[in-house]
Amino acid sequence: MTDHQPPADDRVTREQLQDRVLADYPRLGADDQFQFGCHPGMSCFNCCCRDVNIFLSPYDVLRLKRRLGITSGEFLDRYTLTPVQKDMRTPVVVLRMRNDEAKTCPLLGKAGCSVYTDRPWPCRMYPLGLAAQKDTPDGWRGERFYFLLKEADCKGFEEPQQWTVREWLDNQGMDAYDEWGEAFKELTLHRFFEDGGTLSPQKLHMFFTACYDLDRFREFVFGSTLLQRFDVDDDFVHEMRTDDEALLRFAFLWVRFSLFGEPTVKAHPEVLDAFRGSLDKRALFTPPAREATP
Ligand code: SF4
Numbered sequence: 001m002t003d004h005q006p007p008a009d010d011r012v013t014r015e016q017l018q019d020r021v022l023a024d025y026p027r028l029g030a031d032d033q034f035q036f037g038c039h040p041g042m043s044c045f046n047c048c049c050r051d052v053n054i055f056l057s058p059y060d061v062l063r064l065k066r067r068l069g070i071t072s073g074e075f076l077d078r079y080t081l082t083p084v085q086k087d088m089r090t091p092v093v094v095l096r097m098r099n100d101e102a103k104t105c106p107l108l109g110k111a112g113c114s115v116y117t118d119r120p121w122p123c124r125m126y127p128l129g130l131a132a133q134k135d136t137p138d139g140w141r142g143e144r145f146y147f148l149l150k151e152a153d154c155k156g157f158e159e160p161q162q163w164t165v166r167e168w169l170d171n172q173g174m175d176a177y178d179e180w181g182e183a184f185k186e187l188t189l190h191r192f193f194e195d196g197g198t199l200s201p202q203k204l205h206m207f208f209t210a211c212y213d214l215d216r217f218r219e220f221v222f223g224s225t226l227l228q229r230f231d232v233d234d235d236f237v238h239e240m241r242t243d244d245e246a247l248l249r250f251a252f253l254w255v256r257f258s259l260f261g262e263p264t265v266k267a268h269p270e271v272l273d274a275f276r277g278s279l280d281k282r283a284l285f286t287p288p289a290r291e292a293t294p
């Protein structure tokens with residue numbers, strides 16, 4: 001079993017994992033160098049695309065479902081798992097490996113990664129890992145640093161190419177991924193959780209739909225009275241109809257508003273008055289459940 005994260009068993013918490021990284025892995029800054037190469041023809045080519053844990057961010061799912069020309073629901077059903085863990089704060093989505101002996105990534109084609117230009121964040125980052133210093137007033141939003149991951153079968157470190165961390169990140173097109181990753185962290189590391197808050201199953205469902213099942217979220221936005229009840233800029237509404245990135249931006253704002261109580265979306269005052277007292281908040285904030293596909 002390989003992983004694009006430091007080795008960990010199931011009982012290791014995120015905090016313990018971060019502590020281990022802080023203690024055991026040399027830290028790299030943007031201008032630090034490392035030696036690495038990866039190209040077709042190497043004896044290990046694509047061996048890292050088997051039996052691997054690839055955690056997907058909302059932006060990964062957006063890019064992949066668009067690349068494959070399918071809806072977010074179809075993508076999630078066909079290609080992912082959403083493992084449920086005890087004390088889980090927010091849902092996680094991982095690529096579901098094929099059911100063959102090698103547990104091959106479902107996106108691996110004969111000539112390599114079939115979605116290469118839209119491959120997920122962990123596949124771009126390797127051999128770099130990213131960690132954040134914990135002990136800051138901002139919690140996990142403290143100093144970020146990189147470290148090198150060395151998978152046992154990977155021959156990439158024998159290749160002669162030299163990179164700085166910055167060059168590698170540029171080469172892998174990490175900019176957009178980092179930007180969306182930071183916005184997503186505002187949700188997963190929200191003060192709500194730091195203050196001991198937990199999400200009910202219904203709210204977890206909302207979180208999942210808004211962040212990962214974007215086409216279902218679009219149905220919720222445009223198929224309900226949401227846009228009559230909330231004051232959303234007309235141009236932004238127009239953009240959201242066809243632009244997945246615009247819709248994901250609104251989804252993040254909606255999660256912050258409906259789950260964490262931030263004033264990121266504005267309700268019309270007359271709507272709040274009308275609902276006050278007899279408001280069924282679930283009806284106001286919750287999208288319909290996604291039907292399982294057979
Ligand atoms: S998404 Fe592509 S690069 Fe990532 S594991 Fe699958 S085949 Fe490999």
Ligand code: SF4
Pocket residue numbers: 037038039042044045046047048049126153154155156157
């Ligand atoms: S060099 Fe490493 S990253 Fe590249 S194909 Fe081989 S095992 Fe995978």
